[in-house]
Amino acid sequence: MNSILEIKNATKKFGGLIANDNITFSVQEGEIVGLVGPNGAGKTTLFNSVSGAHSLTSGQVVFNGEDITKKKPYEICKLGVGRTFQIPQSLNEMSVFENVLVAALNRHGSISVAKEHTQKVIAMCGLASFIYMHAGNLNVMQKKRLEIARALATEPKLLLLDETMAGLSGVERKEAINLIQRIKISGITILMIEHVMEVVMNVSDRVVVLTSGRLLAEGTPEEVTQNQQVINAYLGGMTN
Amino acid sequence: MKNYIEANSHFIIKFLASLLVAILLPLFIKTPFPLHVMILICIWAIMGMGWNFIGGYAGQVSNGHALFYGIGAYACGIGMKNFNASPWITMWVGVIISIGVAFVLGAPLLRLKGHYFALATMAIAECGRIIFLNWNYVGGATGVDFLNKAEPGWYTLQFTSKYPYYYIFLTFVVLILLLTKGLDKSKFGYYLRAIKANEDSAQSVGINTSRYKLLAFMLSAGVVSLAGSLYANYLQYIDPSIVMPLNVSMMICLVTVMGGIGTVIGPVIGAIVLTVISEYTRATFSSISGFDLFIYGALIIIIVLFLPNGLISLFRRKQKIRILTPLEMEERMR
Numbered sequence A: 001m002n003s004i005l006e007i008k009n010a011t012k013k014f015g016g017l018i019a020n021d022n023i024t025f026s027v028q029e030g031e032i033v034g035l036v037g038p039n040g041a042g043k044t045t046l047f048n049s050v051s052g053a054h055s056l057t058s059g060q061v062v063f064n065g066e067d068i069t070k071k072k073p074y075e076i077c078k079l080g081v082g083r084t085f086q087i088p089q090s091l092n093e094m095s096v097f098e099n100v101l102v103a104a105l106n107r108h109g110s111i112s113v114a115k116e117h118t119q120k121v122i123a124m125c126g127l128a129s130f131i132y133m134h135a136g137n138l139n140v141m142q143k144k145r146l147e148i149a150r151a152l153a154t155e156p157k158l159l160l161l162d163e164t165m166a167g168l169s170g171v172e173r174k175e176a177i178n179l180i181q182r183i184k185i186s187g188i189t190i191l192m193i194e195h196v197m198e199v200v201m202n203v204s205d206r207v208v209v210l211t212s213g214r215l216l217a218e219g220t221p222e223e224v225t226q227n228q229q230v231i232n233a234y235l236g237g238m239t240n
Numbered sequence B: 001m002k003n004y005i006e007a008n009s010h011f012i013i014k015f016l017a018s019l020l021v022a023i024l025l026p027l028f029i030k031t032p033f034p035l036h037v038m039i040l041i042c043i044w045a046i047m048g049m050g051w052n053f054i055g056g057y058a059g060q061v062s063n064g065h066a067l068f069y070g071i072g073a074y075a076c077g078i079g080m081k082n083f084n085a086s087p088w089i090t091m092w093v094g095v096i097i098s099i100g101v102a103f104v105l106g107a108p109l110l111r112l113k114g115h116y117f118a119l120a121t122m123a124i125a126e127c128g129r130i131i132f133l134n135w136n137y138v139g140g141a142t143g144v145d146f147l148n149k150a151e152p153g154w155y156t157l158q159f160t161s162k163y164p165y166y167y168i169f170l171t172f173v174v175l176i177l178l179l180t181k182g183l184d185k186s187k188f189g190y191y192l193r194a195i196k197a198n199e200d201s202a203q204s205v206g207i208n209t210s211r212y213k214l215l216a217f218m219l220s221a222g223v224v225s226l227a228g229s230l231y232a233n234y235l236q237y238i239d240p241s242i243v244m245p246l247n248v249s250m251m252i253c254l255v256t257v258m259g260g261i262g263t264v265i266g267p268v269i270g271a272i273v274l275t276v277i278s279e280y281t282r283a284t285f286s287s288i289s290g291f292d293l294f295i296y297g298a299l300i301i302i303i304v305l306f307l308p309n310g311l312i313s314l315f316r317r318k319q320k321i322r323i324l325t326p327l328e329m330e331e332r333m334r
């Protein structure tokens, strides 16, 4: 297997605050990697650096063999990285269908082809009954699903999911896990931030743990849950 | 094509009906004033539609479009006076210059957000006016008088009657309306709306936002420049206080906002209503100075209060929050 994403010595400072401190890990093609850590650990900051929303203070991000450290968000999206936002950033004045359509235009110049693709993505994400609704009228759960749909519609090779399951009920969670597994089967690599441990441990092939900006541990879900450092720093308080 | 006609049958019917009215109406008008108002409506409609691309669709509120209006007007004025060039050519020279100026100014200006962009464009347009005011070649404050009575006709775009002006300007309105309609549901149109809704979100789905904003700015500059050229030929006399004052920039914005921002026909509706109100209050209350502006302002406030989405919302049914039933879903998704 080859690495689709390599994060090398990534450091991001906000003034005096070191949000990411010399983080190095990589994601292999086809796997699901869970990124976990307590609030403020620097997970979203890392996503922003990978997707180009801001640039690293030092370090390097390599996607598919190409250095994307200095690239703009739209260039990184074109290369094949799709992302969701922890706080949904939907296009509120536009309909759900148009929200996804705009993303589908990333790979399709023609409106009619993009519309066909949009319908597939909408069906896959279970948003079909909302297509005429303005995105601004959706509730938070629906907006999170729309985030996934928009990211998927850009036809990424790598998908970055930022807490797309926070606040879901049991049934909804099962649906979401099912969706993620279908995305994986369609050949998309996933790096997901998730607080819900049940989900992370179930779907991830590997887990990366961050605390206070640093990489604490990395390994299969079993390895990570048995890691004494992780238990001390984080899981001990969370799993119960 | 067949699908397109089906999907837009509403628009096509309304469009053809209004066009018919616009064509036939002057035949029933015997006095010059109403025709003058209709000519002004055409000019403002073109301006509003031009501004709509950047201010309406892309959501970047420019308060400096009088600059491009002025460039268009001067291209025709100077072209006719100094080179005896036909406006049919010089109007396109004006468009090219305006697009070029928009390209050069747009790159730095469009980095600014919201109010800062509005203020910066306003300042740039004022600079432009002051440059023209002090530029001897273009006549400075005295302006350019290019009334060319000797040879009225198609070459000079000068006519003794108002009718030809009206029909020529109406043709431009129709062409630009169709251009807007074509772009409305195109990739370009969707991208501009996405930028207006949320720039970060737009970038994250692969939209080069600075590039599309710049394209919209250039397009809108070109269209407004055309309006300036047409107006100059109607007036046959221009100076910086006529074609480049701040209130022209404001009025362009107002026409679109009043009519319905980011919509195809909003600017046309805005142009009709605002021009009629403004010209008729001025004609009616000419004896009391300033009273026409008072009435005009009061009417605008009333419209804004009751129709915050513009006059176009009068013609649109309110969209309810609509969730489809499984059966409808099946139908739509086929």
Ligand SMILES: Nc1ncnc2c1ncn2[C@@H]1O[C@H](COP(=O)(O)OP(=O)(O)OP(=O)(O)O)[C@@H](O)[C@H]1O
Pocket: A014, A017, A019, A037, A038, A039, A040, A041, A042, A043, A044, A045, A046, A086
């Ligand atoms: N744009 C910013 N400017 C300044 N500080 C920031 C910025 N973004 C994040 N931070 C800070 O960096 C740290 C890491 O934040 P980040 O959002 O990456 O955490 P997180 O792991 O995603 O947490 P959560 O689980 O709450 O989402 C926090 O202390 C946060 O306040």
Ligand SMILES: [Mg+2]
Pocket: A043, A044, A045, A086
């Ligand atoms: Mg976060």
